[in-house]
Structures are given as structure tokens and as C-alpha cells.
Amino acid sequence: MRLSTISVLFPWGVGGATTPIASVESSSTLHxxxxxxxxxxxxxxxxxxxxxxxxxxxxxxxxxxxxxxxxxxxxxxxxxxxxxxxxxxxxxxxxxxxxxxxxxxxxxxxxxxxxxxxxxxxxxxxxxxxxxxxxxxxxxxxxxxxxxxxxxxxxxxxxxxxxxxxxxxxxxxxxxxxxxxxxxxxxxxxxxxxxxxxxxxxxxxxxxxxxxxxxxxxxxxxxxxxxxxxxxxxxPSSRAARYPGIPIVEFVRFIYPVILPFLLGVVAGGAACVALVLLCRSAAYWLVFLT
Known part of the structure; x- marks a missing residue:
């Protein structure tokens, strides 16, 4: 396809000087x-x-x-x-x-x-x-x-x-x-x-x-x-982008294996205690009722 003749402009990065550009009309190839x-x-x-x-x-x-x-x-x-x-x-x-x-x-x-x-x-x-x-x-x-x-x-x-x-x-x-x-x-x-x-x-x-x-x-x-x-x-890493409070997240990850078993133990112990209390009261009631 036919291209229109244009001028080419480019900046220099040193000293703010502009370099002379060869005329497009005079030469299409630069040496x-x-x-x-x-x-x-x-x-x-x-x-x-x-x-x-x-x-x-x-x-x-x-x-x-x-x-x-x-x-x-x-x-x-x-x-x-x-x-x-x-x-x-x-x-x-x-x-x-x-x-x-x-x-x-x-x-x-x-x-x-x-x-x-x-x-x-x-x-x-x-x-x-x-x-x-x-x-x-x-x-x-x-x-x-x-x-x-x-x-x-x-x-x-x-x-x-x-x-x-x-x-x-x-x-x-x-x-x-x-x-x-x-x-x-x-x-x-x-x-x-x-x-x-x-x-x-x-x-x-x-x-x-x-x-x-x-x-x-x-x-x-x-x-x-x-x-x-x-x-x-x-x-910045994707982890830091997802978790702005990265130190807290890392701390929770570190103690997570300790906290979870502790919480499960507390819940299980509490449930066992409640069940034992209910069982004792129920047994005492039936003993009184039968006697």
C-alpha cells in the first residue's frame, strides 16, 4: 500500500539536545x-x-x-x-x-x-x-x-x-x-x-x-x-498485594497449628463436662424417684 511521506522526530536523552534529522525527500535511507x-x-x-x-x-x-x-x-x-x-x-x-x-x-x-x-x-x-x-x-x-x-x-x-x-x-x-x-x-x-x-x-x-x-x-x-x-x-509481590497486613497474617499462620487443637480440646472438654453434669443429675433424680 502507498505510504504518505512523513517526517520523523525523536528526542535525545542527554543534555536536552535535539539531533539533526536527514531530509526524507533527499534520502529515504540513513547511513x-x-x-x-x-x-x-x-x-x-x-x-x-x-x-x-x-x-x-x-x-x-x-x-x-x-x-x-x-x-x-x-x-x-x-x-x-x-x-x-x-x-x-x-x-x-x-x-x-x-x-x-x-x-x-x-x-x-x-x-x-x-x-x-x-x-x-x-x-x-x-x-x-x-x-x-x-x-x-x-x-x-x-x-x-x-x-x-x-x-x-x-x-x-x-x-x-x-x-x-x-x-x-x-x-x-x-x-x-x-x-x-x-x-x-x-x-x-x-x-x-x-x-x-x-x-x-x-x-x-x-x-x-x-x-x-x-x-x-x-x-x-x-x-x-x-x-x-x-x-x-x-x-510488589502478589502476596503483599493481597494481604496488606502481611505481618499479622504470617503470625496467625505460625500459631494456627497450635490454636486449632487447643480450641477443639476446649470445646470437647466443655461438652464432656456438660454431658457428665446432666448425667449425674439425671441419675440422682431417678434414684430419688425409685426410692
Whole structure:
């Protein structure tokens, strides 16, 4: 299906600076040499193509070697037959297993691009209705084979559906997430670590872009998922959620095996005493009556 030409906007998570975006009219494909200073630090985007740097991606590092500073993952977004595609593979409607293909490139290495199969998760949020059709945002997160985040960025894709068979992309934003060493197994330099601590716990928002004369609103970065070490604080256990007074519950559970037999003994003893008293009175009555 035909896609309308749009601009792509994305925020930077460091220093509040906005990165220059290549013109969609001049080039639909982005090459990392266009931004030699930024390609190893920040994600780049042009048209519907996204480059995610491998320097902060767990999926680009294996047990035998470290990723090159200029390695990046390439994702090309498109729509076809009312489906959202990533590198020509449909991700919406979702199909099990939830996997997509990412292309790993290296600007300084002449080797052929490598195809990587990644797991993904997504969250779909409805947006404010528009005369152009239904508006919603899809937040895409990449994971490796172990279920760990493969990249610290969350890709937010704005979608519009004017009719049941007409799906188009209206906006793409890249929302930086937490990048501390506790969040990913990837080793980072001292400078990267300092930058990561500065970006952890922040939230960014991207202003809306006017596409084809219509304003599609603004997309706000979701809250970062936080570091792995803080997960227990963010997600309390189901037991604590069900029992707010958890210490009392545990105390009752501890003495329950003692209380129950004691209560049963008291009830049984009381019943035996009452029965014995009644029996004695009845026997005394009959003795008096017979004599």
C-alpha cells in the first residue's frame, strides 16, 4: 500500500539536545557516516528507517567478542495489507512467537550484514480521535533470547487508520530508557556510565508534527522501566498485594497449628463436662424417684 511521506522526530536523552534529522525527500535511507560523531552514542532515524547503536545493546555482544563502537541495528518500518511491518516481517497483528528480524551493520567493517532474530513486546495505547481516523501509539521494546532488553530504547510508532484496510505510519519517536550497568549485561565505559546515571529515571516528550496539514498530537515518552535492582520495589509481590497486613497474617499462620487443637480440646472438654453434669443429675433424680 502507498505510504504518505512523513517526517520523523525523536528526542535525545542527554543534555536536552535535539539531533539533526536527514531530509526524507533527499534520502529515504540513513547511513551512519552521515553522523560520524553520534552514531556510536545515539539512535538515528530517517524516513521509516531506524538505526539503534550496538554500544548499549545486549544482543550485539556475545561470549567471544565485544561489539564494535560503530555497529548498529537497522529496522525498517512499513505498512502493507493493513499490517505493520519491520524489515518486511509483520509485527501487527501480532503472531506467535513474537519475533522480528533486525539487521546488524558495521560502518568500519566490510563484512556482510548479519540478520538477528529478536523477541519483542509491545504496548498499544489509544490516542485522541482525529478526523483522519483512529489514532493510536505502539510502544515497541526489543528483547534477546533470554528475555532481557536487547536495547535501552523504546520505539514509539504513531499509527492512523482511516478505514479498516488503510493503516499508515504518522510518527516515529525513539524514547531513551535506563542505561545503567545494572539494567544490561553490556560493559560500558566510565563516561557512558556517568551518562547513564544521568538519564535514568527521566521522561521526555516529543512535540506533535503536522503531517499533510493535520496535527497528530504529541507523544510522551513512557516512564523508564528502571533498573533490574529496583524491580522488587516497583512490583510488589502478589502476596503483599493481597494481604496488606502481611505481618499479622504470617503470625496467625505460625500459631494456627497450635490454636486449632487447643480450641477443639476446649470445646470437647466443655461438652464432656456438660454431658457428665446432666448425667449425674439425671441419675440422682431417678434414684430419688425409685426410692
Amino acid at each position: 551512519p557516516s552521515d553522523y560520524p560523531d553520534a552514531r556510536s552514542l545515539f539512535p538515528l532515524a530517517s524516513g521509516h528507517e531506524i538505526h539503534l547503536p550496538c554500544v548499549r545493546s545486549a544482543i550485539c555482544v556475545d561470549a567471544t567478542h565485544r561489539s564494535r563502537p560503530d555497529d548498529f541495528l537497522a529496522l525498517t518500518l512499513s505498512t502493507e495489507n493493513n499490517a505493520l511491518m519491520v524489515n518486511k516481517g509483520a509485527i501487527l497483528p501480532a503472531r506467535h512467537p513474537l519475533r522480528l528480524t533486525a539487521i546488524k551493520h558495521s560502518a568500519s567493517n566490510a563484512t556482510q550484514p548479519e540478520k538477528l532474530s529478536l523477541r519483542y513486546g509491545m504496548n498499544i495505547l489509544p490516542m485522541q480521535p482525529s478526523p483522519s481516523g483512529l489514532q493510536f501509539r505502539l510502544d515497541l521494546m526489543l528483547f534477546d533470547q533470554f528475555g532481557l532488553p536487547a536495547d535501552t530504547n523504546i520505539i514509539s510508532i504513531g499509527l492512523s487508520q482511516a478505514s479498516p484496510d488503510h493503516l499508515r505510519i504518522t510518527m516515529i519517536t525513539i524514547n531513551p530508557g535506563p542505561t545503567t550497568p545494572n539494567c544490561h549485561p553490556t560493559d560500558m565505559s566510565t563516561e557512558d556510565t556517568a551518562t547513564a546515571h544521568g538519564s535514568c529515571g527521566t521522561s521526555q516528550s516529543a512535540p506533535g508534527r503536522n503531517v499533510e496539514g493535520r496535527l497528530h498530537g504529541s507523544f510522551t515518552t513512557p516512564r523508564p522501566t528502571g533498573c533490574e535492582s529496583h524491580a522488587p520495589d516497583r512490583y
